[in-house]
Amino acid sequence: xxxxxxxxxxxxxxxxxxxxxxxxxxxxxxxxxxxxxxxxxxxxxxxxxxxxxxxxxxxxxxxxxxxxxxxxxxxxxxxxxxxxxxxxxxxxxxxxxxxxxxxxxxxxxxxxxxxxxxxxxxxxxxxxxxxxxxxxxxxxxxxxxxxxxxxxxxxxxxxxxxxxxxxxxxxxxxxxxxxxxxxxxxxxxxxxxxxxxxxxxxxxxxxxxxxxxxxxxxxxxxxxxxxxxxxxxxxxxxxxxxxxxxxxxxxxxxxxxxxxxxxxxxxxxxxxxxxxxxxxxxxxxxxxxxxxxxxxxxxxxxxxxxxxxxxxxxxxxxxxxx
Numbered sequence: 001x002x003x004x005x006x007x008x009x010x011x012x013x014x015x016x017x018x019x020x021x022x023x024x025x026x027x028x029x030x031x032x033x034x035x036x037x038x039x040x041x042x043x044x045x046x047x048x049x050x051x052x053x054x055x056x057x058x059x060x061x062x063x064x065x066x067x068x069x070x071x072x073x074x075x076x077x078x079x080x081x082x083x084x085x086x087x088x089x090x091x092x093x094x095x096x097x098x099x100x101x102x103x104x105x106x107x108x109x110x111x112x113x114x115x116x117x118x119x120x121x122x123x124x125x126x127x128x129x130x131x132x133x134x135x136x137x138x139x140x141x142x143x144x145x146x147x148x149x150x151x152x153x154x155x156x157x158x159x160x161x162x163x164x165x166x167x168x169x170x171x172x173x174x175x176x177x178x179x180x181x182x183x184x185x186x187x188x189x190x191x192x193x194x195x196x197x198x199x200x201x202x203x204x205x206x207x208x209x210x211x212x213x214x215x216x217x218x219x220x221x222x223x224x225x226x227x228x229x230x231x232x233x234x235x236x237x238x239x240x241x242x243x244x245x246x247x248x249x250x251x252x253x254x255x256x257x258x259x260x261x262x263x264x265x266x267x268x269x270x271x272x273x274x275x276x277x278x279x280x281x282x283x284x285x286x287x288x289x290x291x292x293x294x295x296x297x298x299x300x301x302x303x304x305x306x307x308x309x310x311x312x313x314x315x316x317x318x319x320x321x322x
Contacts, residue, residue, distance in 0.1 A: 045133070046093075048119045049100045055308040057096035057188065060315040062088050064192035067319040071197055084196045087148055091191065094141040095157065099184075101134040102165035110228025114297070150194045157187040173219055173237040182215030189315075209265050210314055213256050219249060220291060220307050223300040246292050253288040257281040266314075270321035276313070283310050 050057075065088035069076055076084070104111060104120050111121035119125040125133075138158055145154025163169040164180045189207040193199055222229065222236035223245075229236050238245045257280070260266070266277045287310065290303040 045119055045125055048124055050096050053096050055312055058092045060312045061092035061188050061192045063315045063319050064189055065195055068193040068197040070322040087195055094137050098134055098137040098141055099161045101130050102161050105130050106165045110232045114225045114228035148195055150191045153187050153191045172235045177218040178215045181218035182211045185211035185214045214311060217253050221304045224297045246294055250288040250292040253284055257284050266317055273317060273321050276317050280310060280313050
């Protein structure tokens with residue numbers, strides 16, 4: 001669009017001025033392209049913050065909700081199943097998102113060494129943007145936890161997230177792994193179950209055992225991050241034990257299946273449960289071997305991922321054989 005300003009008496013000697021007005025109207029319908037780009041950007045940000053942790057959060061949480069559904073005495077309706085799974089997915093998206101944001105706000109310096117592709121370390125997200133997302137997801141998580149009947153568990157998760165990420169709970173291996181990883185697992189399992197079914201004493205026993213064992217071997221995750229953890233001033237078990245860590249942790253991992261069998265951890269009615277226990281035991285022995293022989297940071301990351309797959313395998317047993 002072109003506007004021509006005619007000369008007046010005050011500027012009669014000046015040439016006519018031509019002003020080109022920019023077309024500020026978006027060509028798309030009601031600016032939909034901007035909205036869709038914003039949504040896609042947020043999905044990329046969510047993926048960048050959380051993708052490493054799905055096998056320790058979203059996947060086992062949803063699987064355990066299915067286990068709870070299968071435990072119900074009467075067969076739930078299709079609508080109830082769909083509603084329950086949708087709630088579980090939303091809940092655990094928020095569960096891992098608000099933790100990962102808080103954890104990465106606290107760990108930018110070491111992420112530049114250990115995980116430079118993370119959003120804050122790579123510059124995909126600003127610190128201000130991370131805080132805004134953390135407050136938004138945390139408040140929404142608490143609100144949905146209250147609406148869906150699991151507010152105490154959700155509140156505990158938020159409290160231990162704040163303590164671990166902002167008040168030094170990650171600086172030593174005892175609160176970081178024995179405390180946070182065990183309690184975090186317990187929050188996941190109890191919330192996943194409580195979304196759809198009453199939490200029984202049998203379920204409490206099973207969740208406490210799995211979460212306790214998970215916390216004992218969770219220091220496996222710190223093998224890959226030693227360089228960055230030293231810069232952050234952390235006292236993780238690999239740093240505390242030094243060269244002794246690998247054989248000590250391998251021995252602990254091998255002992256866990258023994259205690260599981262003795263305590264009848266996988267005590268369910270179906271005869272295939274015993275074979276599941278045998279496969280999970282072999283997987284633990286293989287993980288112990290990988291811990292002992294060691295390797296590169298990438299090798300150690302895969303070892304930790306095997307631990308999360310074993311965790312999912314444990315959760316899959318009551319899902320398959322209620």
